Amino acid sequence: MTTQAVFVATQHFRGGFLESAAVRAFHSDTFSLPLPPGHPFPMGKYRLLREAAETTLPGLRVSEATPASDGELALAHEPVWIHAVVSGSISAAQQREIGFPWSERMVERARRSVGASIGAARTALLGGEGVAANLAGGTHHAYAHKGSGYCVFNDVAVAARLMQAEWHRHHHRLLRVLVIDLDVHQGNGTAAIFKDDPTVFTLSMHGAKNFPFRKEASDLDVELPDGCTDEPYLAALDTALDQVWRHHEAAAPGLAFYLAGADPHENDRLGRLKLTQAGLAERDRRVLQGLRERGIPVALSMAGGYGRELATTVAIQRQTLALAMQSWLAWQDKSRQRPVEESAA
Numbered sequence: 180m181t182t183q184a185v186f187v188a189t190q191h192f193r194g195g196f197l198e199s200a201a202v203r204a205f206h207s208d209t210f211s212l213p214l215p216p217g218h219p220f221p222m223g224k225y226r227l228l229r230e231a232a233e234t235t236l237p238g239l240r241v242s243e244a245t246p247a248s249d250g251e252l253a254l255a256h257e258p259v260w261i262h263a264v265v266s267g268s269i270s271a272a273q274q275r276e277i278g279f280p281w282s283e284r285m286v287e288r289a290r291r292s293v294g295a296s297i298g299a300a301r302t303a304l305l306g307g308e309g310v311a312a313n314l315a316g317g318t319h320h321a322y323a324h325k326g327s328g329y330c331v332f333n334d335v336a337v338a339a340r341l342m343q344a345e346w347h348r349h350h351h352r353l354l355r356v357l358v359i360d361l362d363v364h365q366g367n368g369t370a371a372i373f374k375d376d377p378t379v380f381t382l383s384m385h386g387a388k389n390f391p392f393r394k395e396a397s398d399l400d401v402e403l404p405d406g407c408t409d410e411p412y413l414a415a416l417d418t419a420l421d422q423v424w425r426h427h428e429a430a431a432p433g434l435a436f437y438l439a440g441a442d443p444h445e446n447d448r449l450g451r452l453k454l455t456q457a458g459l460a461e462r463d464r465r466v467l468q469g470l471r472e473r474g475i476p477v478a479l480s481m482a483g484g485y486g487r488e489l490a491t492t493v494a495i496q497r498q499t500l501a502l503a504m505q506s507w508l509a510w511q512d513k514s515r516q517r518p519v520e521e522s523a524a
């Protein structure tokens with residue numbers, strides 16, 4: 180997508196006559212948790228990201244997510260876990276493993292965060308938009324039977340299973356799903372949920388020495404050494420994506436989830452890697468272009484980001500959304516069978 184094309188499209192959005200023509204994003208930040216002072220989780224970043232997106236990305240249309248129902252959650256979670264969370268009967272140890280104290284707001288926020296990924300996936304796939312985003316989500320440490328690492332429910336796992344069900348209902352065909360998890364921490368919960376499910380392929384690229392210290396087996400795991408910089412990271416990503424495309428030569432995925440974690444960044448408190456913001460932009464471009472070239476719709480989620488300054492994390496995630504917007508514009512061009520310049524998108 181050329182700069183000029185982006186500019187023209189943006190003008191159309193501002194003019195309002197392409198009112199529905201914008202990449203859609205779903206937020207759940209009105210349900211932020213009142214955490215005790217000094218709590219390490221950067222709860223404030225979600226509202227800051229939405230405000231940055233709304234004020235600086237006019238081609239993005241942000242809506243509040245609807246909460247996921249118990250029935251939707253049960254597609255990926257054991258009913259006993261859903262009941263424990265909803266009723267507030269989770270133990271102190273379970274709350275410590277999640278990292279948040281239980282509250283009704285915690286339940287509502289967890290439901291909405293899953294709902295935001297459902298909204299994004301439905302828009303990208305069934306809405307034919309090709310690209311949509313959750314301004315939070317990527318809660319990949321949640322297992323079927325428990326939460327962990329700031330994750331209560333697994334948004335991507337629930338949304339993947341729900342889209343498979345909806346797709347089958349509409350088209351009477353199987354929907355293959357691809358999960359590209361580039362958060363710096365392994366997507367252990369997602370890997371465990373889909374371990375015996377050949378219809379969902381899980382790729383996780385993560386720090387070898389980082390949390391979780393007991394890793395699960397994804398379909399493809401790429402472990403990175405501490406201090407990994409842009410060049411080796413992007414080379415490892417190219418190799419991994421090649422493997423993914425080769426694996427799917429016979430049966431392409433119909434939908435992808437991309438967990439675009441900001442925590443591989445050099446300024447991250449928890450990441451242990453040394454990617455620059457430009458390196459992360461290149462990462463996002465390669466993933467989005469690879470999916471677009473193969474006609475695979477994608478739902479993005481922001482996943483982790485623990486910058487020493489909140490503004491750094493917000494800037495990286497805003498950059499991901501700007502690139503998603505460019506990819507969405509290129510997708511619309513492609514679906515209208517117009518030639519499109521892929522190189523700069």
Ligand SMILES: [Zn+2]
Pocket residue numbers: 362363364440442482483484
């Ligand atoms: Zn992370």
